[in-house]
Amino acid sequence: ACGDDSSSDSGSTGSDSSAKGKVGVILPDTKSSQRWGTDDPKFLKAAFDAAGIQVDIQNAQGDKTQFQTIADGMISSGVKVLMIVNLDSGTGKAVLDKAKAAGIATIDYDRLTLNGGADYYVSFDNVKVGELQGQGLVDCLTANKAVKPVVAELNGSPTDNNATLFAQGYNSVLDPKYADGTFVKGPNQDVPDWDNAQAGTIFEQMLTSNKNIKGVLAANDGLGNAAISILKKNKLNGQVPVTGQDATVQGLQNILAGDQCMTVYKAIKKEADAASELAIAIASGKKPTTATGTTTDPESKKEVPSVLLVPQAITKENVKDVIADGFVTKDAICTADFAKACTAAGIS
Amino acid sequence: MAATPLLEISGIDKSFGPVQVLHDVSLSVYPGEVTALVGDNGAGKSTLVKCISGIYTIDSGTVTFDGNQVAIHSPRDASALGIEVVYQDLALCDNLDIVQNMFLGREKKRGIVLDEPTMEQMAGDTLASLSVRTVKSLRQLVASLSGGQRQTVAIAKAVLWNSRVVILDEPTAALGVAQTAQVLELVRRLADQGLGVVLISHNMNDVFAVSDRIAALYLGRMAAQVKTTDVTHSQIVELITAGRSGNIGLPPEKPSDFGGEIVDITPGGDK
Amino acid sequence: MAATPLLEISGIDKSFGPVQVLHDVSLSVYPGEVTALVGDNGAGKSTLVKCISGIYTIDSGTVTFDGNQVAIHSPRDASALGIEVVYQDLALCDNLDIVQNMFLGREKKRGIVLDEPTMEQMAGDTLASLSVRTVKSLRQLVASLSGGQRQTVAIAKAVLWNSRVVILDEPTAALGVAQTAQVLELVRRLADQGLGVVLISHNMNDVFAVSDRIAALYLGRMAAQVKTTDVTHSQIVELITAGRSGNIGLPPEKPSDFGGEIVDITPGGDK
Amino acid sequence: MTTTTTTAGGVKVVKPTVASHINDYWGRVRGGDLGSLPAVLGLIVLCLIFGVARDTFFGALNFANLFSQGAQYIFIAMGLVFVLLLGEIDLSAGFASGVCGAIMAILLTNHGWDWYTALPAAMLTGIVIGFVLGFLVAKFGIPSFVVTLAAFLAFQGILLKLLGGGKNISITDSFVLKLANSNLSVALSWAFAIIAVVAFALVQLNTVRTRAARGLVTDPMGIVLMRIGALAIIILVATAILTQERSINPVINSVKGVPIVAPIIAFFLIVWTFVLGKTTYGRHLYAVGGNTEAARRAGIPVDRIRISVFVIGSFMASIGGILAVSRANSVDPNTGGSNILLYSVGAAVIGGTSLFGGKGKAINAVVGGAVITVIDNGMGLMGYTAGTKYIVTGLILLIAASVDALARRRAASTGNR
Amino acid sequence: MTTTTTTAGGVKVVKPTVASHINDYWGRVRGGDLGSLPAVLGLIVLCLIFGVARDTFFGALNFANLFSQGAQYIFIAMGLVFVLLLGEIDLSAGFASGVCGAIMAILLTNHGWDWYTALPAAMLTGIVIGFVLGFLVAKFGIPSFVVTLAAFLAFQGILLKLLGGGKNISITDSFVLKLANSNLSVALSWAFAIIAVVAFALVQLNTVRTRAARGLVTDPMGIVLMRIGALAIIILVATAILTQERSINPVINSVKGVPIVAPIIAFFLIVWTFVLGKTTYGRHLYAVGGNTEAARRAGIPVDRIRISVFVIGSFMASIGGILAVSRANSVDPNTGGSNILLYSVGAAVIGGTSLFGGKGKAINAVVGGAVITVIDNGMGLMGYTAGTKYIVTGLILLIAASVDALARRRAASTGNR
């Protein structure tokens, strides 16, 4: 490819990089989850560096126009594999089409581009994530022996398709409970841009208009923390279980402090490794062998070769698993304020 | 007063918030005559002009044009009637050039395209007739003109059109000797062409030189409207500064009449 | 010319882009005298004033104040030297009231707090001395003042301070009869107090009434600076309109001297 | 109608009576000189709408919520009033508040600083940011829209970098947490309220006395007393409401007292009102904003003034950021992002500050910020879906603004602008 | 130095020569009358920076990318130039473009309309939106910042509702898809290029002829020919580059020809330049923007003009939206969101349009849009992490703007503003 001898120095440490193709990775934003800003670039870069493959990892900052502009740039600089986390299926498809027209292999990372026809798909099951959150909340409320608790839902961004998938998951658990009267359906609001500050106001107003809220389904740890800060203000923290997602340091600390009931840990490193393994194989001119599963594209009904990973629910009991997995360090979690809670949770 | 007035206003009141600036003002403008409107600083001359031209809405009073009572709600209405005004605050667009300003609102066109050559030519002709000699280019932005040059542009703008009444609010204030003479001559010529002309000026020599009638405003009231030939220089000055002179002018001042208004100083504390 | 000039400028050139407005202009201002600066519209009088007061940077030339060569880069520098200017474009802040405008940049304070009562009192005194009678309140916004009232405020603002040179650019243009007399008297009084006064005016009567010297600008060149007693009315008018009169003034005009500049009309097409 | 005649500096004046004063005021209102009256009217209309729609809206709890919900808007808007006064704009104020908040959080959490060093550090960051922005605008002459657009982008990046690429950082410092989340004790609440009323009364009466002593016209005593009475009623009633028990679960804990943010807002409101109205610096701000050239000719150091407003703007943004972090108990890469900036500029404009310079007061930020906050707060009680919520918010904002605009418009048609 | 003397309307004039003309131009440049020169300089500096950093930047493929990447900014900015000319602002232009794009997509995809009905429907939506905004601003007198802030929120909600709460809608209509993604054939590319050059030459020469016939000063023929030559070179070189093969994989498919967006941009650029420069309407826009009161006194219907600019603004936004949807093959609730609006206003301002009204041209949007697009495009090639990218983008933007500002600043210090 024409980009092989380019002066690009973005992350290539391998000595034989010129013999292999370059890989482009486009991540979606920095707002919907901390992983796109911190974790994925770290893990992906490590994997590609280890294999001596040149990689260009960029973030579209939540802007579709940017997303396409970055893709244009990568295509014109001659990548051989393009790995995208789409912002929405439309732009995703536009990019995939353009890449295919240029003879570039494509991987949908974490989010399936509907009708996009990517060559491979690597992901966690987002509906499953939602289901774990729903189940987590049910467990916590049951443990609290709450009677007909009112449940408030803080959904993710209304413009983020993944938020819809999460909601689909947890509602599939909660709806039956609402239907049979074990739980009472409380206020339910989307948080624009996953914005934590707005989430705080939204939740504060939920609580003001519905003082009996006894459980909060927050779509990720940031939103969860926003709800917790309002609960704290009203000295209700710990009594009202709150869910989360992403196993962030903040979320795990909130769990250890007893303010948050659970989070969902997605072993991002595993996902990143699986995806980079695919890309490395293609870039080195080999046929990948790891994509053993398939996913059906609900629009085109085509089967996409896939690597699917399983998310894990995290509560106080298994916070240590996340640390053991190397996703977060003990030092980051067990600061002075949390030392006692750490010991109590068996983190040593 | 044999001829019927071309423009006649009567009983005009105008307040700005709590401040009443014009009290029951009447004025007649005759065709073929120059009516000088005089009065002290702040007497209300410019306000009266702006009421006539539709910039300010009047609180009460009537305007009669050509014998018909008219309502002037905006400057558009005034120019539709054929009333052209040179304002004291010149109201030019600094970001446009001389030609563009002179034809503003009444551009010459060929089809839908502006006819720049024609406008440039007409502008040049008019300015030349007003003794303008130091303008560097007709395409100079008005922002870069000297005070007198700006005033000339404003005057030229108003006399380009076939109007029936021309009102000039202190048109020669910033003009040089030659230009002033030219403008006064223009004023006379306009009146001789049968137009009604109103000239506001603080210069008594100019007023006596060109006007047929003099109207004197005193503290927002019309003190007198007289023929120029019937009064002397010093009588007019007295009308301006005191509101009456001998047997003409306002009735003798009763303290309560004006006292309250002139001197009411709004306390500084309540801003 | 026995006394040394208080302010002396010489060899001033000033261009705006391709247009040269001042050519090698020199002017001397003597303490205790009124120097009248005259010239046709667009001759460059206001530009010269703005060069002296630091609003425009000069292209070349020197300014000497009190015998020392000085560099005036901004109006601050000018007022630090004691030069006070009333500009033709009055430069008042429309959003401030009369008192606030008059003390702008030199507010009276008590501690860190503005001393409004003192300022209000001083402003009232000064305005009263200038025959202002129709201002409704000292706390009226300048935006709502009449043309003459604005000019009075600008003049009052400049004479409030103990300055050494006062320059007034057409200060009486918008003033009424009484106010004009008052301002001319003020001008004379300032000179009698030993200040250097520069008065720009198009009114020859006023010029001859108060000035000691007359400087005439013609198309950006200094045509002559003469004692008022040495010249006649008509000589000055000739200097203004033709640049020379008899044996005073500029050398006879060679066509190439001015031709290129006065009449260079930038083509409209290339805007 | 007129009674006594005194002299002020040679100009004759008339001493106004209560009746003539009220007459005058009414004349001014009819003449279009409306001050903040229409914005307040808009606010009342809003409150009525929400109060009718949801009865929790008028509860003590919700009233108390308003303060911390609006704090960030109000502080950023107060700073923006200064920037707007010069006809400039600061698009970066939102993210500047985020950066300052992040600096505080990092110093507290990661570096173990104490609040009394971390808070000043955050404020200092704001001041430095403002200085850089102002310098670029004043000395290089780059339009402030472009400079602060660049800063808007850069600060977003700095925030991401500070937070290690998107992490949230929690704060646990109890002092900082209290700022946005706790209340004054009931006793302290009353003490503050009474001090405020007494101080206002003293200032008002003193002004009258000083002016009278100099022979200048003064407001009639009746009007002054009325003004003092009105303020006293507002402050005391608000305090009475806020010192009621408003806990969601009074058995577990008690929540009462004036939220701590209220006196902080009041403090800055008083300081900036004083600076704008009573100091040379404030006077010069209005002058530069009204007519830069006139200000320059009057010898005012225009460049320095221009820099200073950006410093104040970013400083106030840093206060807003500190309170936002306190309220969220944490900082994230979007702190100060989303609609914060537009809402803050909107608050200033709705309150009556002009985007073209020369017109604005500190109170504008508070009134406009209250409008924005009440909309946000009320909409939160309505429980609409995201789409509907956006639409209704837009409409409500429009209604609030048109009450204001129509009042002024009618007045303007009398010719007095 | 001067040669012939002709008379124009009684005023003596001098016929300029090529030498005097160049002299004059240089005088103007030194005097601060710089036109779009500094913005173009800034653009060149940017291109050099990126070209040195990444050699793919100067490739034909990347050059072609610029057009569709910049289209949305440029179109929205072109509309905003009109709004800004009156000193107004339209914060809702971004989401208005999204709403119009969504309407088109829904009509095409869900209702099976054809492109020749769906496209006009989208544009009509833009016009209606603009009319409503303009009406509220002109007739109610609500500040445009507030009206369009409300619209910004409401359109966001409408977009969500139109798309059924967060879904996105794909389009498959091949005509619409081609708009942003395809190229003219090589033959057509050259035809357009040559027509453009010839038309420009004819207009220029005709102007000279008409003016000369009326005895008015004209530009010297040498200058006119130079101008024509310069344009011809730019257009023909660009066409030559764009008609080269630029496919990454020429075996699979061939990509060459001028992108279709280029003539669309050129079309609107010409139309709006004509409207602003050669029609009464354009003249009146500048007048209202420069001095509203003077315009009103000259009898210009200020309110109608004010409404019209919002109509044009939203109409151009609708074109931008259509192209954005075409480029993305779909529409989602964030189309027209994120930084689109700020970047578009930034484009207009960087290009030389004033935020205070009275100053601006259609070409400003194109030059400023090019600056923004090149930054975006170049940054995409650099491969920075998110945080760094924001920071560097901010800095680069600042550099581009300061080239402009410093050039003007130096000139301004000679006193000519």
Ligand SMILES: Nc1ncnc2c1ncn2[C@@H]1O[C@H](COP(=O)(O)OP(=O)(O)OP(=O)(O)O)[C@@H](O)[C@H]1O
């Ligand atoms: N918008 C306004 N608001 C309040 N007062 C105003 C307004 N406009 C004018 N005035 C007041 O009305 C009075 C008359 O003003 P006007 O401009 O008509 O005077 P004038 O006779 O033209 O004076 P001059 O000779 O100085 O031009 C003045 O006292 C002025 O202060």
Ligand SMILES: Nc1ncnc2c1ncn2[C@@H]1O[C@H](COP(=O)(O)OP(=O)(O)OP(=O)(O)O)[C@@H](O)[C@H]1O
């Ligand atoms: N900023 C500028 N750019 C270009 N030309 C200018 C600028 N300012 C002034 N001029 C020109 O300089 C010349 C002198 O202007 P100036 O204002 O000094 O005249 P003046 O003598 O004060 O005239 P007047 O008596 O009309 O006030 C005029 O021809 C004017 O057009």
Ligand SMILES: [Mg+2]
């Ligand atoms: Mg007047």
Ligand SMILES: [Mg+2]
């Ligand atoms: Mg002058």
